[in-house]
Amino acid sequence: MIFTVQLNESTYHGRTLSCDVSGERFADAASASAAAKAEAFDLSMQLRVAVAIRIFEDSRIYLSHIMPAPPR
Numbered sequence: 001m002i003f004t005v006q007l008n009e010s011t012y013h014g015r016t017l018s019c020d021v022s023g024e025r026f027a028d029a030a031s032a033s034a035a036a037k038a039e040a041f042d043l044s045m046q047l048r049v050a051v052a053i054r055i056f057e058d059s060r061i062y063l064s065h066i067m068p069a070p071p072r
Contacts, residue, residue, distance in 0.1 A: 001057050003032035007040055008052040012064065017043060017051070029055065029062060040067035048072070 003026040008014040016022075021039045026032035032055045040051040044067045055063040 002026070003029055003062065004056045005032055005036040005039075006054045006056065007036065007043065008054070009047065010050050010052065011066075012052045012054065014052060019043060029057070033063065037065075037067070044068070045070055 005021045005024070005026070007017045007019055007022065009017055019039050021032075021035045024035065026035065036053045036055060040053050044051045048069060050069045051067045053063075053065045053067060054061055
């Protein structure tokens with residue numbers, strides 16, 4: 001199965017963020033999750049907002065998670 005990642009600003013309906021992992025295809029969920037978490041953490045620190053992570057298995061949502069915004 002192929003897994004892909006989508007990151008959004010603040011919520012799952014926020015602005016879709018362009019990032020290194022958004023164009024990649026992962027062979028397993030663990031690899032997709034690790035890459036998504038690392039990228040979401042970096043983006044949340046840079047933008048100072050929460051980042052919503054969605055991992056898709058083919059076209060269905062496999063996992064959703066929100067990386068919280070850093071404390072101000």
